[in-house]
Every structure is written in structure tokens, then in C-alpha cells.
Amino acid sequence: xxxxxxxxxxxxxxxANRNRTFLTILGIVIGISSVIVIMSxxxxxxxxxxxxxxxxxxxxxxxxxxxxxxxxxxxxxxGVVITTLKAKDAEELKKIKEVTAVAAYVRGVDTAxxxxxxxxxxxxxxxxxxxxxENAELELGSFFDQAQDKEMARVAVLGYxxxxxxxxxxxxxxxxxxxxxxxxDVIGVFEKRGTESFENKDNMILVPLTTAQKLLLxxxxxxxxxxxxxSDNDVPAALEQIKSILREEHDIEPGMSxxxxxxxxxQGLEALKQVTNALxxxxxxxxxxxxxxxxxxxxxxxxxxxxERTREIGLRKAIGATARNVQEQFLIEAVTVTILGxxxxxxxxxxxxxxxxxxxxxxxxxxxxxxxxxxILMGVGxxxxxxxxxxxxxxxxxxxxxxxxxxxxx
Amino acid sequence: MSSRAERxxxxxxxxxxxxxxxxxxxxxxxxxxxxxxxxDIRLNMPLIQTKNLNKEYCTDEVKTPxxxxxxxxxxxxxxxxxxxxxxSGKSTLMHILGFLDRLTSGxxxxxxxxxxxxxxxxxxxIRNEKIGFVFQSFNLLPRTTVLENVKLPLQYRxxxxxxxxxxxxxxxxxxxxxxxxxxxxxxxxxxxxxxxxAIARALVTDPTLIFADEPTGxxxxxxxxxxxxxxxxxxxxxxxxxxxxxxxxxxxxxxRIIALKDGRIVSDRKVDNRNQFNGTLK
Ligand SMILES: Nc1ncnc2c1ncn2[C@@H]1O[C@H](COP(=O)(O)OP(=O)(O)OP(=O)(O)O)[C@@H](O)[C@H]1O
Ligand SMILES: [Mg+2]
Numbered sequence: 001x002x003x004x005x006x007x008x009x010x011x012x013x014x015x016a017n018r019n020r021t022f023l024t025i026l027g028i029v030i031g032i033s034s035v036i037v038i039m040s041x042x043x044x045x046x047x048x049x050x051x052x053x054x055x056x057x058x059x060x061x062x063x064x065x066x067x068x069x070x071x072x073x074x075x076x077x078x079g080v081v082i083t084t085l086k087a088k089d090a091e092e093l094k095k096i097k098e099v100t101a102v103a104a105y106v107r108g109v110d111t112a113x114x115x116x117x118x119x120x121x122x123x124x125x126x127x128x129x130x131x132x133x134e135n136a137e138l139e140l141g142s143f144f145d146q147a148q149d150k151e152m153a154r155v156a157v158l159g160y161x162x163x164x165x166x167x168x169x170x171x172x173x174x175x176x177x178x179x180x181x182x183x184x185d186v187i188g189v190f191e192k193r194g195t196e197s198f199e200n201k202d203n204m205i206l207v208p209l210t211t212a213q214k215l216l217l218x219x220x221x222x223x224x225x226x227x228x229x230x231s232d233n234d235v236p237a238a239l240e241q242i243k244s245i246l247r248e249e250h251d252i253e254p255g256m257s258x259x260x261x262x263x264x265x266x267q268g269l270e271a272l273k274q275v276t277n278a279l280x281x282x283x284x285x286x287x288x289x290x291x292x293x294x295x296x297x298x299x300x301x302x303x304x305x306x307x308e309r310t311r312e313i314g315l316r317k318a319i320g321a322t323a324r325n326v327q328e329q330f331l332i333e334a335v336t337v338t339i340l341g342x343x344x345x346x347x348x349x350x351x352x353x354x355x356x357x358x359x360x361x362x363x364x365x366x367x368x369x370x371x372x373x374x375x376i377l378m379g380v381g382x383x384x385x386x387x388x389x390x391x392x393x394x395x396x397x398x399x400x401x402x403x404x405x406x407x408x409x410x
Numbered sequence: 411m412s413s414r415a416e417r418x419x420x421x422x423x424x425x426x427x428x429x430x431x432x433x434x435x436x437x438x439x440x441x442x443x444x445x446x447x448x449x450d451i452r453l454n455m456p457l458i459q460t461k462n463l464n465k466e467y468c469t470d471e472v473k474t475p476x477x478x479x480x481x482x483x484x485x486x487x488x489x490x491x492x493x494x495x496x497x498s499g500k501s502t503l504m505h506i507l508g509f510l511d512r513l514t515s516g517x518x519x520x521x522x523x524x525x526x527x528x529x530x531x532x533x534x535x536i537r538n539e540k541i542g543f544v545f546q547s548f549n550l551l552p553r554t555t556v557l558e559n560v561k562l563p564l565q566y567r568x569x570x571x572x573x574x575x576x577x578x579x580x581x582x583x584x585x586x587x588x589x590x591x592x593x594x595x596x597x598x599x600x601x602x603x604x605x606x607x608a609i610a611r612a613l614v615t616d617p618t619l620i621f622a623d624e625p626t627g628x629x630x631x632x633x634x635x636x637x638x639x640x641x642x643x644x645x646x647x648x649x650x651x652x653x654x655x656x657x658x659x660x661x662x663x664x665x666r667i668i669a670l671k672d673g674r675i676v677s678d679r680k681v682d683n684r685n686q687f688n689g690t691l692k
Contacts, residue, residue: 404511
């Protein structure tokens with residue numbers, strides 16, 4: 001029998017039992033569409049992350065305290081305080097030829113006050129190079145310089161929202177803002193910067209590094225260094241030098257591991273991608289379990305169908321069908337069901353993903369609808385495979401029926 | 411020389427002169443047919459020959475012997491009735507002769523070839539090419555048109571075009587007088603019509619041999635007569651017919667009646683006052 005004919009006869013058989021077919025298909029539809037939704041929403045969430053990360057230049061290198069292996073993040077990311085990184089380290093790194101700007105960071109949170117207004121903010125203590133490293137422009141006034149940092153000047157530069165909220169958009173230059181009961185002179189305001197790397201840059205107040213360390217936090221370590229190199233090509237060489245300088249600074253014996261982690265933005269992105277991919281595939285795997293459940297449903301229904309149609313099988317054999325013909329017929333029937341379910345599931349999954357993306361976009365997230373051809377083909381392929389896998393046994397059973405027995409079947 | 415030319419008058423040639431159609435059928439099947447020395451068949455070899463054929467069913471250590479030492483010869487062109495009380499083994503014998511079941515011991519020669527060693531695939535091909543079955547309970551596919559039902563055996567035959575299949579099915583339907591029901595669904599037919607469709611399905615491959623197991627068993631007497639008339643016509647057109655029945659009236663359409671009892675042949679005789687149709691139905 002040709003495949004066209006087989007397809008015809010299986011569609012006829014499936015239509016003969018519409019309700020049953022529908023319910024059987026449902027299992028596959030749910031399985032495939034949840035895999036598609038999870039893959040697509042996962043990819044969308046990744047796009048959100050990467051769109052944000054991409055605003056960070058690829059010629060940036062980040063240094064965090066604490067060692068990490070190639071893939072994972074260092075412990076400091078998880079909130080463990082490691083005090084090995086110092087402001088002096090940042091100074092030393094400026095000596096590297098390829099490095100054009102270095103900024104050290106500390107951070108804290110507090111409620112800021114000005115002109116009777118209050119606001120929860122993040123304050124950063126940073127080096128004078130900060131605007132260059134972060135590629136941030138000022139709306140008003142100016143940023144502090146290295147001298148001001150050295151002499152622990154009590155000056156502050158406001159994020160855009162802080163300015164709007166505490167000063168109502170009036171000129172704040174020369175006014176005072178209070179953080180942790182210390183008063184700062186406002187010397188500048190950043191233009192609107194939005195959210196980058198999950199950080200709202202507009203509700204920050206920036207003060208000189210030394211001021212933040214000594215006056216606000218009472219610490220002498222720093223939590224992070226960002227530095228810029230001339231171009232992407234200089235990244236590997238710069239990383240090498242950073243490592244050797246810092247190891248020397250920290251008196252690390254050869255053979256001992258680093259007490260810091262230096263990564264380029266690209267490496268960081270890659271590490272993040274791996275973590276999120278693992279999560280995505282894990283969730284998709286969970287969804288795929290429903291496909292197995294759907295497959296068992298198919299097997300069950302096919303066994304019922306083989307039993308119901310025993311006389312038909314007998315008749316077909318009597319008029320010349322071989323075991324193989326019969327097996328093909330039932331296998332194609334099972335595969336037709338699952339591929340049909342797969343296609344409906346894909347459509348359903350894409351619609352759901354589009355809805356999620358639409359809502360996310362509406363809420364202002366930089367969210368792409370990612371439905372890739374491979375994931376669609378995989379959906380069809382997987383559903384077909386489920387059909388073959390779970391249709392195999394019933395088809396084999398049908399094929400093995402003796403013609404006489406099948407014809408005598410009541 | 412191909413086999414079918416000298417088999418005498420085919421029902422198709424007699425009734426509808428579809429010579430080109432027959433030749434197509436031959437082309438598609440001749441290369442795959444079972445090879446036997448055909449030229450001798452009609453002269454001195456029987457179509458079917460069994461020697462000491464025994465059959466027993468084995469279920470869970472229990473052996474049920476059903477047929478004992480069946481010695482039988484049936485020639486091409488014969489119309490044979492197998493009679494006997496219920497449980498005497500008529501259907502079992504027919505299933506073995508029709509390659510639907512295997513014998514337990516003894517010999518079965520079909521067209522002079524010992525079929526005992528044939529594998530399932532070869533048996534399926536013989537059933538498809540040489541044999542037509544008509545069952546008591548019609549066994550039509552439900553929710554399927556008459557034409558599709560009749561075409562079914564051709565679907566297991568590679569190399570035929572859809573158009574050829576349709577032509578063959580249509581002429582088979584003409585032979586049973588049902589061409590006007592071609593596009594009906596099988597469940598829209600009367601019992602007699604269903605059985606005629608089943609006969610058309612058995613005919614569509616232009617087989618040598620037609621087996622009919624109680625073909626009138628589920629029908630009223632008028633439809634039953636109609637079926638017998640068709641079988642009689644087919645026999646006159648050259649088909650070998652083996653009919654299983656327990657009605658004397660039906661059996662007497664045959665030239666020869668073989669009686670079974672408890673799995674043994676108890677009589678095998680020619681029919682003297684044969685029932686025959688002369689083209690009219692009473
Ligand atoms: N699969 C089987 N296993 C065991 N015994 C069987 C099997 N099939 C048939 N028989 C037995 O074989 C014997 C012959 O059965 P068969 O169907 O050939 O009879 P029959 O002459 O066709 O009867 P009927 O006129 O009622 O159709 C019966 O006694 C039956 O019980
Ligand atoms: Mg019987």
C-alpha cells in the first residue's frame with residue numbers, strides 16, 4: 001500500500017472515532033505546546049537578559065573578589081562578603097598599557113533625604129573614572145574628580161529619578177542630600193539611564209569611593225572593579241596582566257588559586273547563558289514528561305483499536321495484506337495522531353508564547369518573541385517519534401495476528 | 411506464455427470484454443506469481459490436491475484434532491460444495507485450502523506445488539493473486555465506499571495506477587450488478603447487496619479460485635438465490651468455486667458435493683439434478 005493510501009485510511013479510521021481521537025491528540029497537544037512555550041518563553045527571558053547586558057561594552061572587564069572556576073560565578077555574587085579586593089588594586093591596574101579607565105565600587109542602601117522629601121536609594125561609592133567606564137552622561141553639573149575622591153569630599157551625583165523625586169526636577173546643584181545622616185553637596189545629575197543588568201541606574205546616588213568606604217560603610221575593601229581596555233582584541237592580554245598584577249598584590253603563591261575573578265563582559269554573558277540554558281532545558285524536559293504520558297495514552301488507544309478491528313485485520317490478511325502491511329497501517333495511524341497533535345501543539349504553543357511576549361512588551365520589557373525553526377521541527381519530530389515509539393507495540397500486535405484467528409474474532 | 415490465457419474464458423472477457431484490463435493485471439503480477447508448470451495443469455494436474463491432511467488445534471496443552479486424513483482433488487473449473495453438520499470442520503478445511511491457516515500434517519499441493527514450506531509473505535501473495543474469499547458476515551470496511559471496499563485487494567498490489575484500480579473495481583461491480591451503488595457507503599446497503607460487494611471484492615483481482623463460506627447464511631432466500639446465481643455465472647465463466655454450506659438446496663448448485671462429518675470425508679459425489687439458473691430469477 002502506498003503511503004498516500006495509508007494516510008487516507010488512517011485519517012478515515014481516526015475520523016470514525018472523533019471523540020476518542022480528539023482526547024488522544026489532547027495529550028500530545030499539551031505536551032508539545034508546553035515544550036514550545038517553555039523554550040520560547042525561556043528564550044524570550046534570555047533575550048531580555050542579553051539585551052540588557054549588551055548595553056555593556058564588550059571591551060569591559062569585571063573583577064569580583066573570590067575565586068571561581070571557568071563556568072560558575074564567584075561566591076561574592078551569592079552575597080558572601082569577601083574582603084580581598086582593595087582600592088589599591090584598582091590603582092595598580094591603571095598601569096596596564098591597554099587599560100583606559102578603571103572604576104572601583106562599593107555599594108549600600110539607605111533612605112536619602114532632601115528638602116523634606118524621602119526616597120529609598122542605592123548609593124554607590126565609585127572612582128572618578130565611573131562615567132567613562134559606564135559610558136554615562138550627565139544632565140546637570142559635573143562628576144567628582146580623583147582629588148575629591150582622595151580627600152573624601154562630601155559630594156554626591158544624583159540619578160535621574162532621585163533628582164525628580166527629591167527635588168521635583170528643580171536645579172539641585174549646591175543643595176544638600178542626606179545619606180545615613182551625613183550631608184552631601186549635590187554637584188551633578190545623570191541623564192536618564194534606565195535599567196541595565198537588572199539594576200535601575202536612575203535611583204542611585206553616587207559618592208566618591210573613599211567617602212563611601214570610610215564615612216558611610218566603615219570598610220576598606222571594595223566589592224567590584226570595572227575597567228575598560230582600548231579594544232575587544234586587548235581583552236585577553238589585559239586579563240593576563242590583571243591576573244599577574246593582582247596575584248602579586250595579594251601575595252598569592254604559585255600553585256594557589258586566585259582570590260578574585262576577572263572576566264570580560266563576553267565571558268560573563270556566556271556564563272550567564274549557560275546557567276539560563278540549563279534552566280530552560282530542565283524545564284522543557286519536565287514538560288516533555290507530559291509527552292510520555294500522552295504517548296502512553298496513544299498506546300492504550302491503539303491497543304483498543306487493534307482489538308476492535310481484529311476482523312478488519314483478518315479480512316485484510318485474507319485478501320493479501322502481509323504482516324508488514326498491517327504493521328505499517330497501524331504505525332502510520334499512530335504517527336498521524338501524534339503529528340496532528342504536534343502541529344496543533346506547535347500552533348497553540350506559538351500563540352501562547354506570542355501572548356506572553358505581547359504582555360511583556362506591553363509592560364515595557366525588552367522581550368523578543370523567539371520561536372525558532374529548529375524548535376518547530378523538533379516539535380514535529382518529537383511527536384512523530386512518540387507515535388512510532390508508542391504505536392510500535394500495538395502495530396506489532398496487529399501484524400502478528402493469525403488470519404484465521406482474526407476472522408473468527410467476535 | 412502467461413498462465414491466464416489458457417485458463418479458459420474469464421468472467422471479464424465473457425461479460426465485459428476487458429481484455430486490456432486483464433493484460434495489465436497480468437503484467438503487474440506475472441513477475442511475482444508462484445512459478446508452476448502451468449501448461450500441464452489443465453491436462454492432468456488438479457488445481458488442489460491434499461494427501462493425508464490432518465489439522466489439530468493446540469490450546470494450552472489441549473490438542474483438538476479437527477480434520478483427519480483428508481484426501482482430496484479439485485480440478486480447475488469445478489464448482490464444489492463442502493457440506494456437513496456444524497463443527498464438522500468445513501471452515502477449517504476451507505481456511506487451510508485458502509492459505510489462511512496451516513495444516514498440522516500431510517500434504518497440500520496447490521497448482522502442483524507443495525505449499526507447506528511457503529512463508530507468510532508468499533502465502534499473502536497467493537491469497538492476493540489467486541484466491542478470492544466470500545464470508546458469511548460480508549466483512550466490508552465500515553464508513554468506506556463500495557468502490558473503496560472493492561479496490562481493497564488491489565491496494566496490496568504494487569505498481570497499479572489509481573485509474574486502473576478504479577476500472578478494475580468498476581468492472582467487478584458490474585459483474586455483480588452493483589455499479590450504480592459504487593459511491594454508497596457500505597452501511598447503506600442491504601445484506602444481499604453487501605454480499606454482492608464482497609463477491610466483487612473477491613473478483614477484482616481476477617483470481618483462479620473463489621472460496622465462499624456460507625455466503626447465503628445471513629441472507630433471505632431471494633438475496634441468497636441472487637448470490638448463487640452470481641457464483642453459478644462465475645463458474646460458467648471459468649472460475650473454480652468452493653462453497654461451504656449446510657443447506658442442501660444451496661449445495662446442489664455445485665457439480666460435486668463433498669460431505670464432512672467429524673473431520674472426515676464421508677462422501678464425495680457428483681450432483682445429478684443440478685440447480686441452475688437460466689438467466690431468470692424466480
Ligand atoms: N482456534 C480453535 N481452537 C480450538 N478448536 C477450534 C478452533 N477453531 C475451531 N475449532 C474447532 O474445530 C471444529 C471445526 O470447526 P469449524 O469452524 O471448521 O466447523 P464448521 O464445520 O465450519 O462449523 P459451522 O458449520 O458451525 O461453521 C469445531 O469443533 C471447533 O470447535
Ligand atoms: Mg464454518
